[in-house]
Amino acid sequence: MSDNIDFKIRKVIKSLKSSPIRNVANSVIGKKNIIPLYFGETDIATPAFISKAMKTALDDGHTFYSANQGISELVETISKYSSSLHKKKINSSRIMVTSAGMNALMIAAEALVNPKDKIICITPVWPNFMRCIEIMGGNVIEIPLLHSKKENIWKLNLKEIKKYIKDAKAIYINTPNNPTGWVMNSQEQSEILELCRKEKTWIISDEVYERIIYDRKVAPSFLDISKDDDLLIVVNSFSKSWAMTGWRLGWMIVPEGLISIFEKLNEFNVASPSSPAQHAGVVAINEGEKFIEKMIHDLKISRDIALNNLNNFSRVIFPYSQAAFYAYFKIKDISDSEKFCFDTLEKTGVGLAPGTSFGKGGNKWIRICYAKSPDLLNKAFEKLKPMLS
Numbered sequence: 001m002s003d004n005i006d007f008k009i010r011k012v013i014k015s016l017k018s019s020p021i022r023n024v025a026n027s028v029i030g031k032k033n034i035i036p037l038y039f040g041e042t043d044i045a046t047p048a049f050i051s052k053a054m055k056t057a058l059d060d061g062h063t064f065y066s067a068n069q070g071i072s073e074l075v076e077t078i079s080k081y082s083s084s085l086h087k088k089k090i091n092s093s094r095i096m097v098t099s100a101g102m103n104a105l106m107i108a109a110e111a112l113v114n115p116k117d118k119i120i121c122i123t124p125v126w127p128n129f130m131r132c133i134e135i136m137g138g139n140v141i142e143i144p145l146l147h148s149k150k151e152n153i154w155k156l157n158l159k160e161i162k163k164y165i166k167d168a169k170a171i172y173i174n175t176p177n178n179p180t181g182w183v184m185n186s187q188e189q190s191e192i193l194e195l196c197r198k199e200k201t202w203i204i205s206d207e208v209y210e211r212i213i214y215d216r217k218v219a220p221s222f223l224d225i226s227k228d229d230d231l232l233i234v235v236n237s238f239s240k241s242w243a244m245t246g247w248r249l250g251w252m253i254v255p256e257g258l259i260s261i262f263e264k265l266n267e268f269n270v271a272s273p274s275s276p277a278q279h280a281g282v283v284a285i286n287e288g289e290k291f292i293e294k295m296i297h298d299l300k301i302s303r304d305i306a307l308n309n310l311n312n313f314s315r316v317i318f319p320y321s322q323a324a325f326y327a328y329f330k331i332k333d334i335s336d337s338e339k340f341c342f343d344t345l346e347k348t349g350v351g352l353a354p355g356t357s358f359g360k361g362g363n364k365w366i367r368i369c370y371a372k373s374p375d376l377l378n379k380a381f382e383k384l385k386p387m388l389s
């Protein structure tokens, strides 16, 4: 790009941070024998019964725009699914289907973030919502999780949140969390909800990993404890629970009475999500429980392989990963995680994600996605030995 021409691109867009994960991955595009542990997805394809439903939807002529809210069958299905998971009625009038979780997050930012608004983000966290805030001209206030050495898990820093919440328009929380595997408990959720009610602060709860949890069916959700008109947006997705990352299908649950605001934004983002994909989404939810059960069983095996292997390296420390499918670990004596990932990729062919992707303070931290077969994971750790020992 010529430096002499002023293309008048918005300053915030020009200075938007590119993803360090992508930078690492892009360096080996087209290369063979890479073990990619950097991206957040399983290595299994979408189950055949869901793909078949998509084919049937196409054959049946479901190839037109849908309502902005989504097809009524899917909205109703999500309402029933969500109500049964969270043991309370989630009205279909609060649900909008989106082109995946990412699109729901962007729509949430468009609806709420004015230029200069302060939005609290609990970090480390998958960075995309922080970038959505910046695209809208808002300011990100990062409040890092604390490493509780006693229990060896991540903990919410409530004291720090209380300091900033008064001036914040919203707080963004992703639990179960990417990259740490942290799960917010119901007590913490109640405290945050009470605080936000008092200060009239929005909660944007990113719950795309709610089913990727190993000791119960579903993670604690703000839906469990909130009222229909709380200032709460819950974001969810088909990507992780039903192995549908490439489909781009998700949903958001908004306060009662506000759906028309979000429908308007869906219109001006994508008009409506893919119609045939929405028909397949109905089948994914209605017939997908066995698939989720098997996936969680397999992920548990992979998690144990990953955590046991990491435990063997004395340079490596990590708070226990309670959920989602990531291990997030610190290598005590490194100072540039991005450089470490580039070096590791070059020397071993194993792709890792640098901690700098997930907020400030990630220079010694690395994330791997362990949602891979035991064979591949064992092979990856064999190759990683010289880098981590």
Ligand SMILES: Cc1ncc(COP(=O)(O)O)c(C=O)c1O
Binding pocket: 040, 100, 101, 102, 103, 126, 174, 177, 178, 206, 208, 236, 237, 238, 239, 245, 249, 250
């Ligand atoms: C925390 C979190 N939220 C949202 C998403 C978006 O997922 P999708 O856009 O595939 O639904 C991801 C994807 O990795 C994620 O990790």
